[in-house]
Amino acid sequence: MQTHRRSVLRALAGLLFVRLPASLALLAPLRALAAWPKAAFDASSSADVLDQLFKGKTVQSSDAVQLEAPDIAENGSVVPVTVQTSLKGVKTVTVLAEQNPRVLVAQYSLSARSAAPVSFRLRLGKTQDVVAIVETEDGKLHKASKNVKVSLGGCGG
C-alpha cells in the first residue's frame, strides 16, 4: 500500500509546472465574477455578513450540506474544514466563523464545471461554530454548522 502511494507520488512529481507571464494570467471569464466584498469581510457579526452577502434572505439548515471539521482543533491557526453537498446547481459556498472578529472567512463561486467538496484551512480565534452556507441557483440558502473547540496546545505546542 505504501509502495503504491510512493510510486503514484513519484509519477505526479513529473507533472508540468509552468509559470506564465503576467499578461496571460487569469484568462477572461465568460461570466462576471464577484468583486472582493470589503464590507462583508469587515463585518463582525453573522447577521451583518448575511445582510451584506445575501440581503437578508432566510438561511435554512439542511442535511444536504455537510461541514467536516475537527471537534477539537489541534492548532487554532490551521483548522482544516471541508464543505460537501449533494445539492445540484450550487452557485456559492460561504464559510463563516461566528466568533471571529471578522466573521466572514471565505466565499467560493462554483460553476457548471466545478463542484464540492471544497477544502481549505482557516484560523479560529476561540471555540466557536463554523458555518457553511450553500447558495443554489434557485436562490435558496442551505446551511450546516459545526462547533470546533480551540484551546492552547498542551505539551506538543
Added chain:
Amino acid sequence: MKGALLAAMLCVVPVLAGAQVQHDYLPGREKVVPHVSGDEQFSNTYRYWKDADAVRKSKAAGLQSRDVNFKDFRWLEKSFDGEAKVDMGREVFHRKAKNGKSCASCHGENGEKLKGVYAKLPKYNAKAGRVVTGPTQVKLCAKANLDEDWPENTKNNSLLDLYVASLSDGVPVAVDVSKGPMKEAFEKGRDLYFRRTGHFHFACASCHTGVATTSFLRGQRPSTFFGDAAQYPIYHFPYRLPGDDVEDIFTLQHQIRSCQMLSRMLPGEEGSPSMTAIEVFLKATSNGYPMSIPTQQYNMSTDYLKKEAGN
C-alpha cells in the same frame, strides 16, 4: 554569626566532595526493549497498529484513535505540504559549494548512495569519535567536503536532514544498540527519558507512558515513544519555537528540545551527547517500524476525520 556561617559552609562541603545527586525516575525503565514491539509492556496496543493492515482491521473493528495509541494517522498519510520541503531539501542537496562540489557529487544525483541510511541513524562516527544523529552527520560532512557551515537547527541542515530521511521512506528502522558506544548511549538516553527534572518535575515518560498515553491532553495526543521516531524529521507547521528559521521542519533533536521547553525542563543543545543519547533511545525503540517521510505533525486536512469515523 561567624558560627552560623561556618556551619553553613560545612554543610556545603559534603556536596562539593561529590555526594551523589539523587534522581527521581518514573517506573518502567527496566521494561524497555530496543524494538517497537516493546510497546506491549507499556500501552499494549502494538497489535492494533503494527502495520497498515493491522490499522485497517482496527478501524474496521471500530477502534478509535486513542485505542490504538494514536499510531493510526501520521504514519499512513504522507504530507502534501511536507513534499514541498523535501523538494527544497533536494535543491540544497544539489547546490554547488565554492569548491564546485555538492552533496550530489558524492552521494549520487538522486541520493542513491544514501538510500536506507537514515533508518540506521544515529550511529557511531569513528572519525568524530562519538555517536551522531542525522543533523550532526550533515554538519560534519558538509564542513569536511563542501567547507559549508551548516550547524544543527539551521535551515540548510534541517532541509538536508529531511531530504536524506526521505531516501529511507518505507525502510524499517534498524539502529544497533547491542554493544559499545551505541549501547551506552541507549542506556543513557533511556535513563534521561525516565528521569524527572525541571520546574514541573516531569520526565519525558510522564506524558509518554502510563495514563497520559491513549488520552487527549488539551487537544494533543501523547503516545508511547515506540514507533514515533520513524516519522522524524517531520513537517511541523504551524507551531514553531521562538526564533525558528528551519522551514517548519522538526528534526528529532528539535522535537526533543521543543518537548523540553514546553515541559519546563532545561532544554538541551541539539547534537550534544545527552540529546544524541535521547535520540538513540527513541530511534532504537522504533526498531522494526518503517520510516515514513514526509508526514506532518498536525492534521491539516479533513481526510483524517473520515478515517476516524471508520470510512
Added chain:
Amino acid sequence: MANSIRGRAEINADGVTHIRLLINHPMALERRDAGGQVIAAHFIEEIKASHNNEVVFQGLWGQAVSQNPYLSFQLLGAKKGDRVTIGWRDNKGESDNAEVTIS
C-alpha cells in the same frame, strides 16, 4: 512572488478531477507593532482557476484563511493532459499564477 503555487490535479475513472493547491503566502493578520501602530494585513483576496478559456472556480478570502493556504475542489468535464491555470491576487496588488497539468 514567483513559484508560490504548488498543485496536483488527478482525474478519476468518473472523469472528475481532484485539484489540490498549496500556496506559499504569509496571509498575515492585521496587527500592531511595539509602538501601537497598526501594521496592515497582507493576505490573498482572490484566487481563480481557469480551464479551456473559462474561469471555473473563484475563491474570495479574508484574513482568517490560514498561512500558506491549502485549497482543494473538484473540476468537471476535463481530461488527462489538460492544463488548469491557477492565479491569485492579494490585497497589496501582488499576484502569481501557474499551470497544473491533469494526470
